[in-house]
Amino acid sequence: MKQIQIANTDIKSSQIILGCMRMNEAGKNPVDVIQTAYDQGINFFDHADIYGGGACETIFAQALKETNISRSDIYLQSKVGIRPGIAFDFSKAHLIQAVEGCLKRLETDYLDTLLLHRPDTLVEPEEVAEAFSELEKTGKVRAFGVSNQNPSQIELLKTAVKQPLNINQLQFGLKHTGMIDAGLNVNMENQAGLVRDGGILDYSRIHEITIQAWSPFQYGFFDGIFLGDTDKFPELNAKLNELAEQYHVTPSGVAVAFINRHPANIQTVIGTMTPSRIIEATEAADILLSREEWYALYQAAGNILP
Numbered sequence: 001m002k003q004i005q006i007a008n009t010d011i012k013s014s015q016i017i018l019g020c021m022r023m024n025e026a027g028k029n030p031v032d033v034i035q036t037a038y039d040q041g042i043n044f045f046d047h048a049d050i051y052g053g054g055a056c057e058t059i060f061a062q063a064l065k066e067t068n069i070s071r072s073d074i075y076l077q078s079k080v081g082i083r084p085g086i087a088f089d090f091s092k093a094h095l096i097q098a099v100e101g102c103l104k105r106l107e108t109d110y111l112d113t114l115l116l117h118r119p120d121t122l123v124e125p126e127e128v129a130e131a132f133s134e135l136e137k138t139g140k141v142r143a144f145g146v147s148n149q150n151p152s153q154i155e156l157l158k159t160a161v162k163q164p165l166n167i168n169q170l171q172f173g174l175k176h177t178g179m180i181d182a183g184l185n186v187n188m189e190n191q192a193g194l195v196r197d198g199g200i201l202d203y204s205r206i207h208e209i210t211i212q213a214w215s216p217f218q219y220g221f222f223d224g225i226f227l228g229d230t231d232k233f234p235e236l237n238a239k240l241n242e243l244a245e246q247y248h249v250t251p252s253g254v255a256v257a258f259i260n261r262h263p264a265n266i267q268t269v270i271g272t273m274t275p276s277r278i279i280e281a282t283e284a285a286d287i288l289l290s291r292e293e294w295y296a297l298y299q300a301a302g303n304i305l306p
């Protein structure tokens with residue numbers, strides 16, 4: 001699988017990441033899930049302190065022991081800054097305490113990357129800077145990034161934070177293409193032309209920030225999966241099926257290839273806890289869709305080009 005170099009780090013990650021948000025779901029086999037992902041070339045695993053109220057990190061650490069994978073074979077990322085019952089908290093005390101919790105549950109001495117999960121409007125960049133410096137100095141976190149942030153929020157953090165911020169995890173997939181739509185409809189009066197993210201796609205390319213696309217198969221905000229939903233998305237599924245047949249892969253593989261094809265070197269964070277679906281998503285990772293195929297998929301998803 002294609003490797004993505006995270007700028008300013010020695011991290012070379014698989015383009016596909018396994019997201020562990022659903023690892024506490026009943027009836028799943030985390031050992032099989034982790035081993036299958038690794039055998040398919042995935043070496044990067046995404047967590048957050050709030051997934052399953054912490055249970056997902058605990059389950060992951062337990063399961064990892066039953067695989068043939070060592071801690072040093074993989075990259076572990078977690079996210080902090082959301083506090084259920086309070087909202088968001090980027091204070092120094094909370095960030096440090098939250099990371100301590102991640103390390104304990106993941107049974108590791110360090111996180112390869114730490115992301116701030118969702119913007120905290122009460123953020124004081126100096127507090128984040130102090131937290132990051134302490135976490136770096138004590139060897140608890142190797143590299144830092146953000147999630148769901150726009151360019152000016154990143155610039156605000158950079159007024160105090162010394163460490164490079166080279167990852168931004170954002171929702172992106174065939175049915176969630178806002179950061180592309182606006183760029184294709186510059187100065188138009190239609191809805192697609194609205195810039196909702198401050199131009200994060202181009203900003204990320206200019207500043208060598210790796211975008212990690214979360215929920216690649218969802219439409220809306222966890223409204224459901226577009227794959228196979230021929231009632232709501234007949235044209236999109238027809239196109240996915242056609243290309244899947246042509247490339248001898250599955251529609252989910254084509255949906256991943258759509259993201260991976262973008263020259264911004266976007267990573268795709270898949271969240272399935274079904275080993276066969278991990279194989280389906282990864283087997284098409286390196287297919288290079290033609291421009292014609294890519295734009296046909298984009299339009300089949302309901303987007304109109306000017």
Ligand SMILES: NC(=O)c1ccc[n+]([C@@H]2O[C@H](COP(=O)([O-])OP(=O)(O)OC[C@H]3O[C@@H](n4cnc5c(N)ncnc54)[C@H](OP(=O)(O)O)[C@@H]3O)[C@@H](O)[C@H]2O)c1
Nearest residue numbers: 019020021046147214215216217218269270271272273274
């Ligand atoms: N930064 C953020 O704010 C944020 C927010 C949300 C998520 N995330 C990250 O993104 C990761 C992925 O999110 P996600 O789980 O919503 O993404 P997803 O990969 O789009 O969706 C996975 C879900 O779709 C189901 N599914 C149904 N049919 C499928 C098929 N053919 N192929 C694959 N999956 C199918 C899976 O069920 P089965 O498990 O039963 O296969 C699973 O429940 C999370 O684990 C988390 O790491 C980050």
